[in-house]
Amino acid sequence: MKTSIFDLENWREIGATLSRNKTRTFLTAFGIFWGTAMLAMLLGGEKGLEHKLMSNFEGFATNCAIIGSGRRTISYEGFNKGSYWSITTDDVEALRNGIPEIDAIAALYSVGGISVTDGSTATASMVQGVSPDFPKIFLPVIYDGRFINASDENASHKVCVIGKQVSEKIYGTESPVGQYLSVGGIYYRIVGVAGQTAEVQVGGAKIDEEVIIPMSAMRRNFNLGNSAGDVCILVRQGISPSSLQPRIERILGRAHHIHPDDHNAMFFFDIAEQFEMVEHLFAGVTLLAMFVGISSLIAGIIGVGNIMWVIVKERTNEIGIRRAIGARPSDIVMQILSEGVALTVVAGLSGIVFSTIVLAAAAKMIGPGFDLQLSTALGIMVTFVILGTLAGLIPSLKAMKIKPIEAINDK
Amino acid sequence: MITLKDINKTYPGAAPLHVLKDISLNIGRGELVSIMGASGSGKSTLLNILGILDGYDSGEYWLDGKLIKNLSENRAADLRNRMIGFVFQSFNLISYKDAADNVALPLFYQGVGRRKRRALAMEQLEKLGLADRAHHLPGELSGGQKQRVAIARSLITRPSIILADEPTGALDSRTSKEVMQIFRDLNSQQGMTIAIVTHDPGVGEQTNRIIRISDGRIV
Structure with missing residues (x-):
């Protein structure tokens, strides 16, 4: 190929064609801008939110549960429904000795x-x-x-x-x-x-x-x-605290005359479960963020492809002239592609800059973690440029097939 | 300069159209010829073949000692760029480039640097008396000026031949004369080989030789 992307003429032409229909170029660019900004803000903000919620659990062994005593809800062995019981120091020892999965x-x-x-x-x-x-x-x-x-x-x-x-x-x-x-x-x-x-x-x-x-x-x-108040247990990694609940109930129930079916007599709060719920919530949020982000990305890219298609249609005559006076098919492909890529890069970079500003504001107001990793930003940019190129490829291949005679006679 | 031997061209289709039938002709170096014929006679197809814009089915086409046959798109583009200067009825200038950039465009596809392109384009425009119009867009030029810009563009690569397709078709009689005078001057002063396709007898008269084509044959 004789023409170089470093030739100033190429960039002048790109500027000239893109600025010929400013409204259309702006709207297309806005699609890309919004797509990148959405994706960047979602990916950056999602980390910040996760950080915010996870800080609740920081400095807390997560595989643990809290056990408390309360009132019997079923009359059993002479103890009336509604009577109080409480965990004793003996119970603590019985649990420690009876359930080896309890680490602490x-x-x-x-x-x-x-x-x-x-x-x-x-x-x-x-x-x-x-x-x-x-x-x-x-x-x-x-x-x-x-x-x-x-x-x-x-x-x-x-x-x-x-x-x-x-x-x-x-x-x-x-x-x-x-x-x-x-x-x-x-x-x-x-x-x-x-x-x-x-x-x-x-x-x-x-x-x-x-x-x-x-x-x-x-x-x-x-x-x-000899009351022990509430009891916290730390369970060995890989074992869910809730899975120990029936054995804990049996040990405490025997010692305190609690009916085997009286599950409400005891308070059992599985912190690991709560922690997991937050994790699942975030997996969901991440998925949603990806879905929304990718949808806007696709919308933006389709916009570029569409606009390149219109540009090729509009410029059939011009492309024909260029081919007649010596442009090779590859020169035409390069020209159309670089227009799409230039549009994508400029709009995409603005989107990244915009989302960085928004995330910085969020970090100031909400807390740390609202930042766009350079790698994420680069990833989004590269994805956009590649997809933008692919979207421009179909129209430019169409442009390449334009025969000079047909185009010149197309008056 | 140009030698055609038994060129045949058929457009395929439900009813195949045999548009050129055993065309043989010679255009010597430094000739100014016109190719005349009614519409549908095949003269445009002949021009397309001469301009390496279209292929042919059988026969041989020699241009400046080169056999032009079964060329790749890239090779055809290069030969068009270096050996042929086109002038069209509707000028075919690029509307958003000024006159000098339009003239310089063929050099862009040769990889000539911008500064040099502009200098050569200015020189060419000066020769055609358009130096003061160099920075005007085509929309700001008159028909005659546009056609002179197009001629400057066709000359800039120093081609072997200039092919003009109804170059005066969109011009009034006075500017037609001016444009024809330019072709005659190019031919007589610089020895440029020029072929003009036209159906206007007035244009044909001003050339040294008229090749008449009718129903796909030279008559």
Whole structure:
């Protein structure tokens, strides 16, 4: 081929033909622009939304469930319908020993509105008793010192871990570790400062706002007897927490005279299931985004093909003249194709730029994750250019077949 | 320059049309000839074959020592570009290019650089007295000026022959004369070989030889 795409003349011609019918060119370009912008915004925004929702689960072992006690709904073995029962420390041990799929089990019991003071500054806070397995399930962030451990639990040490907000309220910026804190009138030594990254609250408050003490100290100092409150279990990877529910019900039911069919006597919340639901939701959203994006892409591409077809029809005479004075068929194909590609590239790039601006605005207003990866942007561009070329190919092949005599006589 | 030997051409179809029947003719270097005939006589088909715009079924066509037969589209395009200058009745200029760009277009397909193309085009327009119209679009030119631009375009590649298809058909009598004068001058001063297809006897008279074609045969 003698003509080169680097020849200025080619670009002047492309500019000239595309600007001859400005409205039509603009509308076609807008189709492509909108197609790329839609696709880019959907792909970029979908990641941002996912990031936003997934942050609820961050810092949280997801394969876990929460078990709580409640009221019997079927009268059984002398216990009336409506009578209360509660999970005990013995139950916790029975579950730990009876179900080997449970990797970690933690009892937790919260009491709200407890007065907390170092002697000079006081605040009301939620107090939560937790067993040593708690950090395996809840993955707290330790800002200072350490978390409650097994020896604290076994010896019912009067130690506590305070939430970051509680620490800031009472001690300001100073490290509270080693200080003594009155919690409901009993002094506890502070061993650590903790918080959480997840948005999920267990026991009614975030760790940041709580005072955490060993479960054994909680039972003793708050007169709970052998009650264990609610129980969190972490289940071995690959096993669904819900699949353990019947065995858990059997163990607890035997110990507490609950009718085997009384499934409502116990509260069982499978966090893994919730997590999965969000994942499925996002798979769906992604699919929808792809569908909408690809539909607009196809619409844009058909627009280009259509317009190239019209251009070829309109210029039959001109193409004939060019062929008569020495244009090779390949010169004509190149000319028509490069017009389609130029239109696609310019409109596509504008679409990408536009969606980048929109996503940047969304990132500022909603949160991180609303950004278009360079690879995604390039992928969209390349797809568009390839499809734009293919769409222009049929009209340009038609143009190539134009015989000079027919075209010249076509007056 | 041009030698045709027993050229036959039939348009296939339900009723095949035998348009050229054993055409043999010679056009020497530096000749100014006209090909005349009524419409339907086959003169346009003959011009298409001479211009390598169309093929033929049997016979031989020699142009400037080359046998023109069964050429690929690319080869045909190259030969048209280098050896033949076309002038059409309806000018066939590209409407969105100025006169100089129109004249330069054949050089574009030879891969000549833009600067050089423009310079050669300007030179050619100057020779035809159109230097001041170089930057005008075809729509801003009169019929006679358009045809002179078309002639400049046909000359720019220094072709072996100029083929003109009813070059005065769309012009009034005064500009027709001007255009014919240009052809005569090109022929007498530069020795250009020119074949003009026409049905206008006035045009035929101004050429050195008239080839008459009737019903697909030379008479």
